[in-house]
Amino acid sequence: MSNDQGAPLGPDLAAGVALASIPEGGVLAGHVGDESVLLSRREGQVHAIGGRCTHYGAPLGEGLVVDGQVRCPWHHAQFDVCSGRCLGGPALAPLPRWKVLIEGDRVRVGEMLPALPAAAPVRGADVPRRIVIVGGGAAGTAAALRLRELGYDGALDLLSADSDAPYDRPNVSKDFLAGSAPADWMPLQSPESYQERRIDLQLDCEISALDRAARTLRSSDGRQWTYDKLLLATGAEPVRLPVPGFDAPKVHVLRSMADARHLIASLQGARSVAVIGAGFIGLEAAAALRERKLDVHVIARESDPMARVIGAELAAQVVDLHRSHGVQFHLERSPARYDAAARQLQLDNGAVLAADVVLVGVGVRPRTALASAAGLEMEQGGVLVDACLRSSDPHIYAAGDIARFVWRGERTRIEHWVHAQRQGQCAARNLLGERHAFADVPFFWTHHYGMDLRYTGHARDFDEARMEGSIASGDVCVRLLRKGQLLAAVTLGRDRQNLEVERELETALA
Structure with a gap:
């Protein structure tokens, strides 16, 4: 995925535009100098936020505005259309903001505003003093960052078995392997950012034992952690084949x-x-x-x-x-x-x-040995969780590849990067005492020769695939249905339609 975003498009918002050109509840894309800026109008107020997604730089003006959010057309990240706060992965950083000046029937964008202030510290009997997260992948990292965004100021440990600080795993099999994405593109955050947020990130940290009664964790090298609340986000590992010669270094x-x-x-x-x-x-x-x-x-x-x-x-x-x-x-x-x-x-x-x-x-298999050995309730290879991602132990939550949860009335596991991030972000709220049910629509993308297919929904047992277009034309939509009911859609060159399908599925679940 190239980070070359080209010159910003649309009107010069520093020079001003007609107020009437910004639809109520909608957005207008433009620029201030070389910066892409998005003007939004909501309940009579006009706001100016960054016009490029903080994930891969997609033009948010081509996205979808839903319930006060603007959604990225490429990978479905969600931002507050007024404040620029990041609401849902795969983006993990907020959008910048600008001052808005209304002069009669015209709107002009002024100087960039400082970052939003940090959330007030959360307090209450349900707020744990120490939270430990096992797993430095999509779910664990997103949960740790969201906890600090929500104002959690207790002790926070992020224990990762990986030797690298949290990185953009979907790119491992795409541009990084191809050699077109340098290594310095891959980290999700700088090493300093974890220190600044007081997230104690431990790498090469394989947790070997979980004592639920004592609420302690022990690593394979003998270190120990205590927790008040625990999030298990141990991810998955590749399936290996028992084929003669497959133990060779090559x-x-x-x-x-x-x-x-x-x-x-x-x-x-x-x-x-x-x-x-x-x-x-x-x-x-x-x-x-x-x-x-x-x-x-x-x-x-x-x-x-x-x-x-x-x-x-x-x-x-x-x-x-x-x-x-x-x-x-x-x-x-x-x-x-x-x-x-x-x-x-x-x-x-x-x-x-x-x-x-x-x-x-x-394929991969979920890394559930720790949870299983600790006696958590399991089902079909996953950690059984309720609607709020809480396991059979009220002090332990699970998210990502290991979590077996309810989707459209059926229990399932979903092994998608964005879905794991969203689950981590939901679990963060619930670790602080909320009871927020997880109901995000699954989404992933796959990259082949510069072409991205985007998949929204979850269609394990579809019985009909209605296809329009072709890969050769660069214009495809396949709607996957069961008994006439939409389960998912795959698109190429129809980013807006993919977002609309996501919204359709959300509405069906509401």
Whole structure:
């Protein structure tokens, strides 16, 4: 994802515009100098906030205004349309603000205003003195940052098993692997920002024991923490395959930045890579590896990769897109053996492929061993939580990949980055004594050869996929339905429509 945003568009708001050009309840995009600015008009008041999303810089003027929020057209971050406060991930920073001057029937934007003041410290019997968060991924990091935004001033520990400070994990299999995103793009916050917020971030911190009775945690190296409230956000780990030869150094998984760095190092002098698995991670990695001019083989058990997720017609077009970029598919096949010395991968039909490097991308499993050993109630591989993300222990919440929660009347787990962030942000409120039910619509995006498919909703068992357009035209919408009821939609080149589907699903759930 490029950070090149180009010149700001729209009228010069420093020179002024007609008040009537700003619709009540809507926005007008313009600029002040080189800064993109969004004018909003709500209940007769005019406000000026930044016009670029603080996540990847998307133009918010192309987004959707809903209930006092402006929603990012690219990745659905949510901002308060008046104050610029960040309300929902994947953005984690607020928008800047400007002074608004109304002169008769015209509006002019003046100087930039200082940042909003910090929230007043929260007080009350339900506010814990110490909160510990286990997991430095999407849910854990978003929860820690939101706790401080809400005014929590107690002790706050963020314990991460990762060796890197929290980073943009979706980019690991996209531009970072392709080599077009430098490492300094990846951190979500500067190291200093955790110190400034008094978040005690511990890296390489694997928690090995949870004593619920004593409310203590112990790490594998013997350190110990006590908590009043605990958030488990331990995430997921890649599935590994028990295939002969798959213990070789040239066989990789891809979940973390460390995984990506090891994989990239293995590519030195390589000409061919075998990717096992044709889900989103496998195909994103295939595209990234083709960007590095490597021969790429994709091996998958399915005859129609991703059809059960996005519909057969669109899935076939995604596979064709990869083929057009030189990816070779071996469908309805499985790996049988890897000979690292010969750099050859044998398939279950006896075929042998040249493979200097092997990448296993067949999915992930939730990291629930800690929760299970502590006796928390589990269901189908996840930590069972209520509508407020509270586990069977009232002092412990769970969010992200491990949380099994209710969506549209059915219990499920959802392994999406944005959804995990939103759950972390919701859990933060509830850790402070609120009873806020989590009901955000799932959203994710997938990146292939400069093309982003955006997926809104959750369609585990759809029976109809209504498709308009094609990948070749850069204009696609697939609506996934069950018994005529909309469950989700996948779009390309229809960002506004994707936001409207999100709103449609929200309204159906209300």
